Amino acid sequence: GGKIMEKKQIEEMIDLAIRQLDYSYVPYSHFHVGAALLAKNGTYYTGCNIENAAYTPTNCAERTAFFKAVSEGVREFQDGVLTEYAAPCGVCRQVMMEFCDPETFQIILAVSKDKYDIFTLKELLPLGFGPANLA
Numbered sequence: 654g655g656k657i658m659e660k661k662q663i664e665e666m667i668d669l670a671i672r673q674l675d676y677s678y679v680p681y682s683h684f685h686v687g688a689a690l691l692a693k694n695g696t697y698y699t700g701c702n703i704e705n706a707a708y709t710p711t712n713c714a715e716r717t718a719f720f721k722a723v724s725e726g727v728r729e730f731q732d733g734v735l736t737e738y739a740a741p742c743g744v745c746r747q748v749m750m751e752f753c754d755p756e757t758f759q760i761i762l763a764v765s766k767d768k769y770d771i772f773t774l775k776e777l778l779p780l781g782f783g784p785a786n787l788a
């Protein structure tokens with residue numbers, strides 16, 4: 654879980670996510686998605702979507718950010734941000750469910766620095782199945 658972010662931090666994360674749009678590899682959909690994720694240790698992890706000629710190996714921006722962090726030993730996150738106003742897909746919500754407290758993890762859906770909405774993971778994934786269900 655995380656604490657509520659300050660406006661300045663939200664703007665910084667939106668900025669980081671928007672900058673990721675340049676790196677999206679999207680020759681098939683031409684739909685750019687960028688993400689930025691804040692770890693509890695204060696490090697930002699960014700991600701873009703990466704498509705593939707075989708289509709299904711495509712990785713969403715959100716999962717790119719999460720997997721970059723987890724692959725570096727970081728599993729505790731504060732907040733998330735996604736750009737393009739595309740709500741995260743179901744698979745990405747499930748990945749968030751693995752590492753984040755659905756009650757407190759905040760997801761910012763932003764179109765610009767001053768136009769965004771904030772949701773908890775629980776709002777986007779009600780009755781989600783996670784590690785607690787297997788405990």
Ligand code: THU
Pocket residue numbers: 679682684686701702703704711712713714715739740741742745
């Ligand atoms: N995409 C994301 O990166 N995140 C989402 O949550 C929605 C979908 C990407 C996958 C694909 O590259 C493109 O957007 C169109 O689906």
